[in-house]
Amino acid sequence: MKIKGRNMNTSIVQTMINSIDKPAIFIDTQYTILAVNEAYKNTYENEVIIGNSHCFEISHGHTSPCDKHGEECPIQACIKTERASSVVHIHNTSQGKTYCDILMKPIKDADGITTGFLEILDRIDFAAADSQADKMIGSCDPFKNMLTKINRAAKSEIAVLLHGETGTGKELVAKALHQSSRRAEKPFVVIECTGLNENLFESELFGHEKGAFTGATHAKSGLIEVANGGTVFFDEIADVPLSMQVKLLRLLETQCYRTVGGLKQRKADFRLICASHQNLLDLVESGQFRKDLYYRIAGFPISLPSLAQRQDDIEALVLHFLNHTELRHKRFSDAALKRLSQYDFPGNIRQLKNIVEQATLLADEDIIEIQDLPEQIFVKSAKPQTLSDEIVSLDVAEERYLRQVCESQKISIDELADKLDVSTRTLYRKLQKFGLKYE
Numbered sequence: 021m022k023i024k025g026r027n028m029n030t031s032i033v034q035t036m037i038n039s040i041d042k043p044a045i046f047i048d049t050q051y052t053i054l055a056v057n058e059a060y061k062n063t064y065e066n067e068v069i070i071g072n073s074h075c076f077e078i079s080h081g082h083t084s085p086c087d088k089h090g091e092e093c094p095i096q097a098c099i100k101t102e103r104a105s106s107v108v109h110i111h112n113t114s115q116g117k118t119y120c121d122i123l124m125k126p127i128k129d130a131d132g133i134t135t136g137f138l139e140i141l142d143r144i145d146f147a148a149a150d151s152q153a154d155k156m157i158g159s160c161d162p163f164k165n166m167l168t169k170i171n172r173a174a175k176s177e178i179a180v181l182l183h184g185e186t187g188t189g190k191e192l193v194a195k196a197l198h199q200s201s202r203r204a205e206k207p208f209v210v211i212e213c214t215g216l217n218e219n220l221f222e223s224e225l226f227g228h229e230k231g232a233f234t235g236a237t238h239a240k241s242g243l244i245e246v247a248n249g250g251t252v253f254f255d256e257i258a259d260v261p262l263s264m265q266v267k268l269l270r271l272l273e274t275q276c277y278r279t280v281g282g283l284k285q286r287k288a289d290f291r292l293i294c295a296s297h298q299n300l301l302d303l304v305e306s307g308q309f310r311k312d313l314y315y316r317i318a319g320f321p322i323s324l325p326s327l328a329q330r331q332d333d334i335e336a337l338v339l340h341f342l343n344h345t346e347l348r349h350k351r352f353s354d355a356a357l358k359r360l361s362q363y364d365f366p367g368n369i370r371q372l373k374n375i376v377e378q379a380t381l382l383a384d385e386d387i388i389e390i391q392d393l394p395e396q397i398f399v400k401s402a403k404p405q406t407l408s409d410e411i412v413s414l415d416v417a418e419e420r421y422l423r424q425v426c427e428s429q430k431i432s433i434d435e436l437a438d439k440l441d442v443s444t445r446t447l448y449r450k451l452q453k454f455g456l457k458y459e
């Protein structure tokens with residue numbers, strides 16, 4: 021990328037910045053702010069001095085660029101790829117630490133030389149790095165990647181398909197999508213697809229007229245009508261019976277429906293979000309889910325990471341759930357937190373929440389120790405260990421592998437050391453280092 025110093029028409033840039041309805045700045049290649057709009061100034065407490073302040077000083081209170089503080093710098097990505105780049109950062113705004121979806125665009129002159137970068141901010145209000153009521157909590161990379169997708173999808177009407185193991189937060193994400201959308205003031209309606217037979221599904225969805233079937237003593241509105249103008253969340257969409265899938269497809273394609281026993285066509289107006297813990301493409305392959313319906317609902321697929329992929333977030337989530345108990349003055353000991361971070365949580369965030377609630381009740385003292393954790397933590401999970409895409413240090417990989425071996429092997433410690441190709445003494449030393457026991 022060809023880069024030029026600070027030699028450009030700042031009044032043109034200022035006019036461009038002023039026309040942007042989100043907080044925006046123009047910065048030169050040395051991170052100095054050369055133009056700023058009112059929305060940006062109002063976002064931060066730190067005062068912007070044109071030609072003097074650096075972006076990282078205003079947004080983070082740092083004295084050097086973000087990549088020197090363990091965060092990705094979107095300017096570096098722009099320089100590398102010569103294209104716009106985006107990243108999710110936590111900024112110190114006038115409302116405290118706030119997630120922001122940052123879009124960075126290189127600005128070139130007539131000769132194709134980059135004269136600086138346009139930074140546009142989009143606040144993400146539905147998430148926080150540390151405990152805040154009614155927010156999604158987390159800060160690890162898989163969580164931040166998910167936030168970007170949620171934030172982008174929320175701005176459009178596209179049909180979103182959420183895929184994640186049970187308890188990973190699919191309903192919470194669906195609510196965040198709704199609350200960040202233009203439909204936020206309208207209803208958010210959940211349709212639990214599990215256990216609904218064909219008749220029930222149709223009358224729940226579309227409503228029924230008086231006398232439409234035995235027991236229909238009065239007319240009843242369907243959930244599609246209740247959701248008018250808002251969002252409908254179909255939870256566990258894979259459980260919709262095949263015979264009903266075609267009716268659902270017709271509703272989505274035509275946005276029209278009839279109540280059970282009714283003749284009049286009604287117009288539906290809702291944004292569609294679906295969720296499944298199963299891989300729908302596998303179900304399409306095996307003929308259990310209609311391909312046409314799949315492509316209709318999977319406009320924008322979002323995968324939710326399991327808690328095992330979010331080990332760095334466990335402590336923040338523990339504190340968050342603790343804050344929501346009546347015994348919020350209690351604290352988890354370091355050892356108890358470490359034990360929690362070693363467990364792989366087949367029930368994901370919901371299970372962690374339950375465990376925190378149980379442990380606060382079980383602990384007689386204000387400090388919650390390992391022995392206060394519920395027994396399930398000490399029972400080997402049936403979930404097979406697989407290699408994830410996450411890159412961890414060799415030290416962490418060694419710890420995880422040893423933990424897995426300790427839980428699964430029944431041979432003597434000498435035999436185990438032999439198989440691991442270390443001396444028994446070395447094995448004991450490693451077990452001690454990671455706080456593991458081989459029994």
Ligand SMILES: Nc1ncnc2c1ncn2[C@@H]1O[C@H](COP(=O)(O)OP(=O)(O)OP(=O)(O)O)[C@@H](O)[C@H]1O
Binds near residue numbers: 188
């Ligand atoms: N990032 C998060 N921060 C804080 N709480 C969370 C987060 N994600 C999920 N939770 C909480 O975890 C619990 C489970 O979340 P939710 O019901 O949304 O999961 P789910 O994937 O829809 O579960 P299921 O597949 O069983 O329907 C809820 O109490 C929710 O508030």
